[in-house]
Amino acid sequence: MTITAPSTFFGWLLSALILIGALPMLCSVFQFFLVGLHRWFSHYDRADPAHMPRVAVLVPAWNEALVLDFSVERMMALDYPQDRLRLVIVDDASTDDTPDLLREKQERYPGRIVVLRRQQGGQGKSHTLNHGLDVILDDDWAEAVLITDADVVFAPDAIAKLARHLADPEVGAVMGFIREASAPPHWLSRYIGYEYATAQLAARRAQNVIGAQACLAGGAQLLSRDNLEAQGGRIDTTTLAEDTVTTFLTQLGGRKVIFDPNAQCFAEEPASVTGLWKQRLRWSRGNLQVSRRFHSVFFRRSTVHHLGNAWLGLQWYSTLLLPAFMVLVSVALVVMWLFDAGDANLLFRIFWSISAFAFVFTTTFTLTLDRRVAARSWRQAFVFPGLVNLSLMAYVIAPGPMHDLIRASCEVIGLGWTEETRSLLALFAYAWTSLCMLFAWLIFRLDRLTWMRPVLSVFMLVVGFGPFLCSITFAAYVAQLRGAATTWDKTEKTGKVGIS
Amino acid sequence: MSATPERVDEATVALSEDVSFERGLLWKGLFSLVVVLALAYARMRWWL
Known part of the structure; x- marks a missing residue:
């Protein structure tokens, strides 16, 4: 992979937007570095x-x-x-x-x-x-x-x-x-x-x-x-x-x-x-x-408290604005693809490489934090981002084998390995950070259909629990903008708690 | 039933166990970092 700098201001702008989209993951990685220091603090x-x-x-x-x-x-x-x-x-x-x-x-x-x-x-x-x-x-x-x-x-x-x-x-x-x-x-x-x-x-x-x-x-x-x-x-x-x-x-x-x-x-x-x-x-x-x-x-020093800590502010806002970041990344990648497919591909690889390494680091660390959580939820930890996101990570980590796998899969389902197919796949991959939230919202809507419930876990597996949470945050933006009533919805509990 | 000496002794032992667990976090973090570096090496060595 040869890295070349964008040649136009527009290229620089789109590149910056995509890299800003990686901010939540970088904040998360830094968070885990802090966890390692907890013994002293x-x-x-x-x-x-x-x-x-x-x-x-x-x-x-x-x-x-x-x-x-x-x-x-x-x-x-x-x-x-x-x-x-x-x-x-x-x-x-x-x-x-x-x-x-x-x-x-x-x-x-x-x-x-x-x-x-x-x-x-x-x-x-x-x-x-x-x-x-x-x-x-x-x-x-x-x-x-x-x-x-x-x-x-x-x-x-x-x-x-x-x-x-x-x-x-x-x-x-x-x-x-x-x-x-x-x-x-x-x-x-x-x-x-x-x-x-x-x-x-x-x-x-x-x-x-x-x-x-x-x-x-x-x-x-x-x-x-x-x-x-x-x-x-x-x-x-x-x-x-x-x-x-x-x-x-x-x-x-x-x-x-x-x-x-x-x-x-x-x-x-x-x-x-x-x-x-x-x-x-x-x-x-x-x-x-x-x-x-x-x-x-946020972001203001105080002699009384540490709430103005820069990392806390970044973590707070990057979590709160995660859906906006995801939309930003996909829009920037698609627009860049329209002007320069090569640059779009390069930035896509950089973005997803950061995602992949951040995911491996944070997941491994989290699973070592608590044995009971690891024993109970290790499968969900690995598929937390969803199979599509995992495939994109696998593509940037192991491009050669994944390229062959995707090509073989396309041929099996009757899609010729043409320029058009490759372009469609690239567009889908670039847009996925936004699309996944839409699909996650559809999972929520499908839950209203009783007969669909048995397969929702499969849909969640494909779309990802992380994107599902992101979609809820997006829905919160909409609810706040619409001025929806702030009523208290009680979470239904049945008393089935296992404490062993 | 107030804070009896036995209860305080138990709480003291629990505190030292909790401190001991926190000491291990740095090693867990380093292990996770090694996993990431191994993956990065595998990518460069075999999968590009």
Whole structure:
């Protein structure tokens, strides 16, 4: 492969756009370099294992009878001093068996479970949390508040592992690792399990290293009382990402947010494509709202916090703008192909070579971070980008054998190996970074047809789970631009969590 | 049931195990880098 510089300004511009499109992958690679440094920048040297503050566990519950029985029982059996742990469950005007179940639990564990009930429900998690916070902060018993979800099940030592970091008075919040644990695991949950390893075990370790966290885990966040009171004792109700707002406000107030990957809990994740789409659309829209609210924080130095760290800003925006980057790359490649097919081919190879090596590095590293995730989701890790993207990576890594394979495949299906065929294949490859999001959206639409559901896993295999998530972010842009209502869609859970 | 000495001892052991795990991350990262370099070498040596 001979590399020659573009001869025109237009060529330079298109080349720059394509290389900018590789920015998210380069940010991701840098993130993993930071993970390798975590031993020197983790908070363990300031954690005190003897520090066990009085913790109020705040659980919002809206029609959660299916999941609460198990999660409450596990909470009562945690390896944490009983006189320092109090469970506060806010029943958000449930219409199922939740009230009866909570009454039974209260009788079984007298003095350890507080049940509150809202008369008007369904306004969203943050409103429910605020109802509980009003009561918890009204007396001085609680030294810290653990905000979690009704379906989340904690490992026996998880709360002690979170609490040890609060021995450092500079820490305002600590989060744990939420492990995907649907039982039995299905194809979608295995993808999510792997994604959680990259998004939590890797990304949040890297954020520990730079001293700034982008988002507290919604289901496993321990907040110091001081921090909560400094935020007015309220959780944000104006966005769909109240966890992220809390994270930013904590750090803007000069307090640290810490991720402890060894404080683990287990959660059931959406079992349907539509359920996942709705959940992630809410998250993505929340992130867009947060970006707008805190835009002045990014890329600016501060003596109070590290949210202005350049890498964090790049990582934040490259994730948020990933669909735009993907469209940019495909448009630039196709336009370049119209003017100079040779240059387009060269840039295509550069872009996909970066993608391929970044994919191999980050996937290998992620699978070594957690044995259980590796055992459960290694297949999904390898096909995470989808078979088409993997083929494009294989083409740039091993062009000779792949060229022969593609040629043979074309001949088998009756396509002659002509100039026209090669041009069509090239155009398809150049446009794929955009097309994959369109196909991913089609998978979401096909989920409405019950008879199509058995084959959706095959479609996802071809299109890729990564492009599927990218497509959801794109849908979030559209929803925000349309000013769609910011209603709270509850993620349906069934209580089937495996914790072994 | 407060923070008994036994409970604190267990928590101390858990902390040292967690620190030990984090120490291994650098090696895992280097291993991943070696995999990438091996792939790059294979590409140059055989597949171009």
